[in-house]
Amino acid sequence: MAIGPVQLIVLGFNHPEFHGEIIAELERLRQSDTVRVIDALAVHKDKAGELEVEHLSNLTHEEAVELGTKIGMLVGLGIDGEEGAEAGAVLGAETAEQDGVRMLPSEKELWDVIGDIPNDSAAALILLEHHWAVPLRNAVMRAGGYRVSDGFISPFDLVALGLHTAEEARRLESMEMSGANRPI
Incomplete structure (x- = not known):
C-alpha cells in the first residue's frame, strides 16, 4: 500500500485552551479520507525548557510509544521522554540508510522542532498523511516530476x-x- 505525502505541522500555543476542537476537526478530515493522522503529540515546555509530552489520539500506550519513537526519529522526541527519544535515535541510526539511500536528514538538515517551541508555551505536533494528494503526486511522478519545496x-x-x-x-x-x- 502506497502512503501519501506526509507533513509534520507544529502549532504553538502560549495559553492553550484545548476543548477538543482540533481533534474533532482532524477526525472530520480523517472520516472524509482527506488526511490520516499518523500521530499527534502535545508538548508543554515550562519556563526552564523542561518538556512534558502527551499523546493526542486513541492509540494504545504501546502504539503511542511505537509511533512516538518514529516521531523521535524525525524530531528527537518520543512519547516516553528521554527513553523514547533514545529509542528513536537508535531506530533512526539503524534505518538511516537502506539500499544506499539516505532515509533521514543529516544533522545539518534537521529541523529543530523542539528548539523552535518557546519556553513557557505549548505546541501540538501533528504528523499527517495527505490522502488527497496521492493521485496528484503519482501523476507528477509519472510525468518525471519531483518535489522541490513546499510551505x-x-x-x-x-x-x-x-x-x-x-x-x-x-x-x-x-x-x-x-x-x-x-x-x-
Whole structure:
C-alpha cells in the first residue's frame, strides 16, 4: 500500500485552551479520507525548557510509544521522554540508510522542532498523511516530476495575489499572533 505525502505541522500555543476542537476537526478530515493522522503529540515546555509530552489520539500506550519513537526519529522526541527519544535515535541510526539511500536528514538538515517551541508555551505536533494528494503526486511522478519545496503562504502574501483582502489578512495574522507572537 502506497502512503501519501506526509507533513509534520507544529502549532504553538502560549495559553492553550484545548476543548477538543482540533481533534474533532482532524477526525472530520480523517472520516472524509482527506488526511490520516499518523500521530499527534502535545508538548508543554515550562519556563526552564523542561518538556512534558502527551499523546493526542486513541492509540494504545504501546502504539503511542511505537509511533512516538518514529516521531523521535524525525524530531528527537518520543512519547516516553528521554527513553523514547533514545529509542528513536537508535531506530533512526539503524534505518538511516537502506539500499544506499539516505532515509533521514543529516544533522545539518534537521529541523529543530523542539528548539523552535518557546519556553513557557505549548505546541501540538501533528504528523499527517495527505490522502488527497496521492493521485496528484503519482501523476507528477509519472510525468518525471519531483518535489522541490513546499510551505504555507502568509495571509499578507495572499493579499498581493488578490486572494485575501488586507482586512482578512490582518484578522488572520491577529489570530495567529495572539498565540505565539509569531506567524504559523
